[in-house]
Amino acid sequence: MALETFMQILANGLVRGGVYILVALGLTLVMSIMNIVNFAHGQFYMLGAFVLYYLSVLYHVNFVVAIVAAMVIVGLFGMLVERLTFRHVRGQLLQGLIVAISLAWLLETGAHLIFGPDEKGVAAPIPGKVSFLGAVISNDKITLVVVCALLTVGLSLLVFMTKFGRAMRAVAQDEEAALMLGISVNRVSSLAFGLGCAIAAAAGGLIAPILFVSPFMGMEMLIKALAVIILGGMGSFGGVVLGGFLLGFVESFGLTYLGYGANLISFAIIVLVLLIRPEGFFGHS
Helix, strand or coil: CCHHHHHHHHHHHHHHHHHHHHHHHHHHHHHHHHCCCCCCHHHHHHHHHHHHHHHHHHCCCCHHHHHHHHHHHHHHHHHHHHHHCHHHHCCCHHHHHHHHHHHHHHHHHHHHHHHCCCCECCCCCCCCEEEECCEEEEHHHHHHHHHHHHHHHHHHHHHHHCHHHHHHHHHHHCHHHHHHCCCCHHHHHHHHHHHHHHHHHHHHHHHCCCCCECCCCHHHHHHHHHHHHHHHCCCCHHHHHHHHHHHHHHHHHHHHHHHHHHHHHHHHHHHHHHHHCCCCCCCCC
8 A cells, every 4th residue: 555545544533532522522422421322413513514514614713713603503403402401301211212203203303404415515624635644634624623523632631531420420320329529410411412412513514614514414424423432331431432433443544445434444443342342342241
């Protein structure tokens, strides 16, 4: 393999992996604290992309401001959704699954009706591209990787270095014990759900200039996020980062040599991990 080809695969893998990590971290946060697999998580990613599109394209809001606004708007909407739906089925796997699937269908159908079926494009916030060791990467992709890294580090610091983070981890480990310590489980769950949705919205907004914005973009991303969590191990932030980059690089390599057959390689690896180490790379057996 030529160096130029390898570097291009590496660069494309970083872009894919960065998005997968952000979405998977938000999903992991919700799963760990609420014990619910939020199958509507991809739709919050999609909503973030649409908020970014309308703010930046139609109202000419600065791209960075639009990203922050998308996180706030979708995060607050997520908190409302948690209060009206998921709070009533927290800890109930089957009921939560039914609510999540129904919500995913409702949000996707609603987006289709409100925003229309046509794909929408967003101009690159920083035009141009950079060449490094033969690899060519656009400035909007570099922006995506940098912001994804900053958000990942920021979320990790929040979870592991702050009082709110300790409260979230306490609720995730033992809800009853957290209640006895005076922690408001409902408040923590609501904020954690909103935070997870906000992180997904950021990923959707960042990917908007690279891909088209569509009401149907959420389901594929949800599957990729679940794959990352399976690879890395449930509840492990480090595992999510490793799993995200692994999936991103494998898909980048596969797309270079196999086209859309790359998905077959990705899920073959997932099957192997489930057979050899079901708890994932960093999960506890």
